[in-house]
Amino acid sequence: MDQWFLDQARQGNVYHSHNTTAGAVTVISATCTGLVLENPINSRKNLVVARMSFTGSTLAAIGEMGIAISREVEALLSSTTTAAVIHNGRLSGSNANNGVGRSYSIATLASPPVWLRPLASLRQSGGTEADNATPSLSVDFDGTAIVTPGTYICFSTLTRARTGLCSMTWAEIDE
Numbered sequence: 001m002d003q004w005f006l007d008q009a010r011q012g013n014v015y016h017s018h019n020t021t022a023g024a025v026t027v028i029s030a031t032c033t034g035l036v037l038e039n040p041i042n043s044r045k046n047l048v049v050a051r052m053s054f055t056g057s058t059l060a061a062i063g064e065m066g067i068a069i070s071r072e073v074e075a076l077l078s079s080t081t082t083a084a085v086i087h088n089g090r091l092s093g094s095n096a097n098n099g100v101g102r103s104y105s106i107a108t109l110a111s112p113p114v115w116l117r118p119l120a121s122l123r124q125s126g127g128t129e130a131d132n133a134t135p136s137l138s139v140d141f142d143g144t145a146i147v148t149p150g151t152y153i154c155f156s157t158l159t160r161a162r163t164g165l166c167s168m169t170w171a172e173i174d175e
Contacts, residue, residue: 002142005050008171014050014089017103018167022057025166028068028156030109035084035166036154038077038107039147043100047147048171053138054119054155056164064121064158065137068113073150082106089169099172101147113154116145149175 008014017037025034034054039047054065070077081104088097119137147153147170155166 004143005171008173009089012088012090012097013099013173014169014171015086015099015101016089016167016169017084017086019084019105019165022163022165023105024161024163025054025065025155025157026161028113028115028158030112032107032109032113032154032156033105034155035168036078036104036107036109036152037147037168037170038102038104038152039149040077040100040102041073041075041150043149044175045100045149045172046175047101048143048173049141049145049147049153050143050169050171051138051140052155052166052168053136054164054166055136056162063160063162064118065162066118066156066158067116067139067153068156069116069153070109070151071111071114073148074110075150076110077150077152078104078107078109080106080108101170101172103168109152113152113156115156115158116153
């Protein structure tokens with residue numbers, strides 16, 4: 001974490017979210033499972049993404065894991081949601097001091113996302129599970145991904161669902 005994010009954490013502006021049980025990360029579509037971070041249209045904040053990570057819990061055939069984003073600004077980002085836990089980086093307590101960002105392990109998005117970038121191509125090469133341990137994948141955005149009001153960022157796959165744990169960390173700053 002760079003100095004800017006450390007300063008934001010000290011000010012109580014850094015948040016972390018994760019799914020609490022391993023879940024399927026779906027192929028890119030409006031039906032999003034895994035983890036999505038939304039910034040409500042009226043928040044007046046920018047969500048500056050620091051890091052996103054995925055740790056697979058089951059082996060499967062080849063599949064690409066990555067990050068997707070909303071294609072446009074929308075007043076209503078999702079419906080039929082299952083909230084994920086959010087922790088403040090400075091102030092302890094599960095789901096306390098949440099800030100404006102909304103994180104969901106399941107969301108029906110208003111429109112399907114577009115692919116932003118890959119994390120990796122996950123592979124199973126035969127053998128035992130120990131021989132094919134699913135890696136922990138992460139990307140440090142260091143502020144190069146900003147979720148503006150009325151947009152979202154999420155985990156997605158290109159060819160097949162993958163099961164695992166997702167997490168993301170972000171800072172909330174004024175527009």
